[in-house]
Amino acid sequence: MTFVNSELFPITSDVNENGRLVLGGCDVGDLVSQYGTALLVFDENTLRGICREFVHEFTSRYTNTKVVYASKAYINPALAKIVHEEGLGLDVVSGGELAVAYAAGVDSSFVYFHGNNKAHRELEMALDGSIGRVVIDSFHELAMLDRIAGDRRMVQEVMIRVSPGIDPHTHVKTTTGILDSKFGFSIETGHAASAIRRAIAAPNLDLIGIHFHLGSPIFELEPYDTAINTVMDFLVAFKEEGLNLREFSPGGGFAIGYVRDEPPPPIASYARVITDALKRCTSNLGFGEPTLVIEPGRAIVGRAGVALYTVGAIKDIPTIRKYVSLDGGMGDNIRPALYDSRYEAVLANRMGEVPEETVTLVGKYCESGDYLIKDIELPVLETGDIIAIPSSGAYAPSMASNYNLNPRPAVVMVKDGNARLIRRRETFEDMMLSDVL
Numbered sequence: 001m002t003f004v005n006s007e008l009f010p011i012t013s014d015v016n017e018n019g020r021l022v023l024g025g026c027d028v029g030d031l032v033s034q035y036g037t038a039l040l041v042f043d044e045n046t047l048r049g050i051c052r053e054f055v056h057e058f059t060s061r062y063t064n065t066k067v068v069y070a071s072k073a074y075i076n077p078a079l080a081k082i083v084h085e086e087g088l089g090l091d092v093v094s095g096g097e098l099a100v101a102y103a104a105g106v107d108s109s110f111v112y113f114h115g116n117n118k119a120h121r122e123l124e125m126a127l128d129g130s131i132g133r134v135v136i137d138s139f140h141e142l143a144m145l146d147r148i149a150g151d152r153r154m155v156q157e158v159m160i161r162v163s164p165g166i167d168p169h170t171h172v173k174t175t176t177g178i179l180d181s182k183f184g185f186s187i188e189t190g191h192a193a194s195a196i197r198r199a200i201a202a203p204n205l206d207l208i209g210i211h212f213h214l215g216s217p218i219f220e221l222e223p224y225d226t227a228i229n230t231v232m233d234f235l236v237a238f239k240e241e242g243l244n245l246r247e248f249s250p251g252g253g254f255a256i257g258y259v260r261d262e263p264p265p266p267i268a269s270y271a272r273v274i275t276d277a278l279k280r281c282t283s284n285l286g287f288g289e290p291t292l293v294i295e296p297g298r299a300i301v302g303r304a305g306v307a308l309y310t311v312g313a314i315k316d317i318p319t320i321r322k323y324v325s326l327d328g329g330m331g332d333n334i335r336p337a338l339y340d341s342r343y344e345a346v347l348a349n350r351m352g353e354v355p356e357e358t359v360t361l362v363g364k365y366c367e368s369g370d371y372l373i374k375d376i377e378l379p380v381l382e383t384g385d386i387i388a389i390p391s392s393g394a395y396a397p398s399m400a401s402n403y404n405l406n407p408r409p410a411v412v413m414v415k416d417g418n419a420r421l422i423r424r425r426e427t428f429e430d431m432m433l434s435d436v437l
C-alpha cells in the first residue's frame, strides 16, 4: 500500500475495495476494458501539481524564473495545452514538436528551439511563427540563422549553448555537457568564445543569453552548482565585448524516482542549489538579474504516467528464469533495452497480494533484448492479469516506435473519476498511411 502512495505513483493513486489500482479516480480494470492494453494513463492532477511545484519552488527563490517544458519527454496537443495553461513555456527540438506547439495554441514567444542540427526549413518555420528564442548549437546554424533572419528583415533573439565540460554522472548516452559531445560550443576548445563573438557581431541576431544542459537524469545537485560557476566565470570576460546577459539557462535533467531504492532529490533542492549559485554569481560578477530559464522534461511528465499491460504467455525455465510476456515492450518503452533503465511494477488487479516469486517481464517484440523489468518480485501471475508500471510518462511514449508493425498504445488522461482519450490507439491503416504501393 505504501508503495502505491509513494512518489513513484501519481498523487491520486489508490487501491479500491476490489483490490484494484485506482488512478485519478478511475479503476484500472475499467480503463483496460474500455481502452485495451498496452495503455498509457496520465493523471492530470499530478501533471498540473508538478508544473505548479516547479514554478513555485523556483520563483519563490528567484522571482525572475521561466519554466520551460522540454517537450521531447512527451508531447501531444492535449498535453501541450495543459502545460501551457499552467504557465510553462515549451522547449522544442524539431519542426514536429514545433508544429504541435503551434497546433496547441502555445504562445510562440514562449517557445525555445533547441537541437544540434536544425534544418533550414525548421528555422524558417520557427521564424515565420515568431518563435521566442533559438538556442544556437553550431557555427553552421549561427550563419544560417543570421541569413534567414536577414532575408526576413528581422532580428532574432538567440541564446548560445555552451558545453562547460562537467560530468553529471548519468548514463553515457544521455550525458551532454562534457568535452566529447556533439552538443554545444565547448568552453575548453575556445569555440564557445568564438560563437559568442560571432553572435554579438551578427547583424540579424540578438544574443540575449547563454544556455547549457549537462545531461539527464541528474541525481546529484553539485554538478549544477559547479557548472553555473564555471559558465559564469567564463562569461565575465565578454561583458566588455557587449554581452548583455538577459537570460541564463542551466537546462533540465531533474531526476525522478523509477525504483524505490533510488529516490531523486526533491524539486526544492534543485531549485535551492541553482538559484543560490545564480544569485551568488550574478552579484559577485556584476551580471544584474538575468531571467533564469529551466527546462524540466522528465520531471514534469514522468510520475504522472502509468503504463498498463496485460499478461499473456508465461514461460518457466526451472532454476533459470520465469519469463512473463506483456502486450507491449520495447515498442512503447525502449528505455530498459537502450539504457538498462530500471522500473517497478505492481499487479494492478490484485493489489492486496504479496510478492511470491521472481520473474522477468518481457515484451512481445522479436528481440531477446526486449524486456521491461528483469528479476522483479511479484505475486504469482496469471494470463489476463494487469501489470502497472509507474514512472512511465517520460520518454517511453516519445521514443515509441512501430517496430514489428505493432500499433503504438492509446493514451488517456484521468481526472476525478473521468478518463478522456488524448491519443487513440494506432490502427494498421495508420501504419500504412505514408506507404506508397
Ligand code: LLP
Residues within 6 Å of the ligand: 070, 072, 073, 091, 114, 174, 213, 215, 216, 217, 218, 251, 252, 253, 254, 295, 296, 297, 298, 299, 335, 394, 395, 396, 399
Ligand atoms: N534541455 C535540453 C537542452 C535537453 O537536451 C534535455 C534533454 C532537456 C532539457 C530535458 O531533460 P530532462 O529534464 O527531461 O531530463 N531519452 C533519454 C533522455 C534524453 C534527454 C535529452 N535531452 C531517456 O529516456 O532517459
